[in-house]
Amino acid sequence: MVNPLPDAAKKLLDNALMEHGLRSTRQREHVFAVLLTKRDHPTADEVYARAKEGMDSISLATVYNCLETMVSCGLVKAVNYERESTRYCPNLHEHAHFQDRKTGRVYDVDLPPDLMAKMKEILPSRFEADSIELYFHGRAEGESTSTPTI
């Protein structure tokens, strides 16, 4: 069951769309309502299934479009977004990654142990982490020259 959009949410959506020169549509409202009704990080397919209740005619393509639109308006975050190929690295030290948006190139970034510890500390006790991934996106200047060893 999809809750109707609260006024505040409706305003948030309309503003964000407007600011980006985009139109407010029935479908966009509905998809946003779906996301706010159950806060559980659904996949596009799950959003699609939920959205069909109350809007029988909506298509999967539209759900993808709406989600993408909301992400680009900053209304929604995409988790586990990377659709590019997995990349592999034999660097066994603790490290983070930085990906250049333009080139797609990925760089290793050293991760100080104390930061590692700090990151673990933010987890509520019911969560037991066995891996931590820290991933940056942005612009890189120049070129890497180092050739790390194992």
Add this chain to the structure above:
Amino acid sequence: MVNPLPDAAKKLLDNALMEHGLRSTRQREHVFAVLLTKRDHPTADEVYARAKEGMDSISLATVYNCLETMVSCGLVKAVNYERESTRYCPNLHEHAHFQDRKTGRVYDVDLPPDLMAKMKEILPSRFEADSIELYFHGRAEGESTSTPTI
């Protein structure tokens, strides 16, 4: 051009495989050598292309198998690994994510602003980040009950 595996690397590989009850094979050695020759986070396809030099008969499936094997032995890290669907969340606060390995469920984890700052500080100056993703994997006990607002 693929450098021959240095002795230390060969030992590292053989030990890791042995410890996991796996066999040392020509292909595994070669793929590992490919990864060590050029440290640039190649995709499986790129590894495949490079691996064919010096081992004409290797198949893409084998490259995938070798990479997966090395990841599971802890010899190689997979970056941008998630092959599951993208997930969406309308939580606009700064937050990290925790995914339960068993259920696949994803939970929001609050991210203190000072930690955010600390994470940005580890970046060398030539990197300009516009997004930071912090992603935990592990075991979650119990169930989330909170219903966050926008």
Add this chain to the structure above:
DNA sequence: TTGATAATTGGAATTATTCTAATTAAATAA
């Protein structure tokens, strides 16, 4: 060497996502 088991192989299958071209809806101008 032989037998048992694991790894490799090529190709088919899968799956999430994107693309495409036609239709429909929203915003703007008359």
Add this chain to the structure above:
DNA sequence: TTATTTAATTAGAATAATTCCAATTATCAA
């Protein structure tokens, strides 16, 4: 309001990374 322009939606085809499969080949232990 109506006409016009432009953007959004739609169904289905296409794509791309990865996994699966069944047959062959290689490795290991006895």
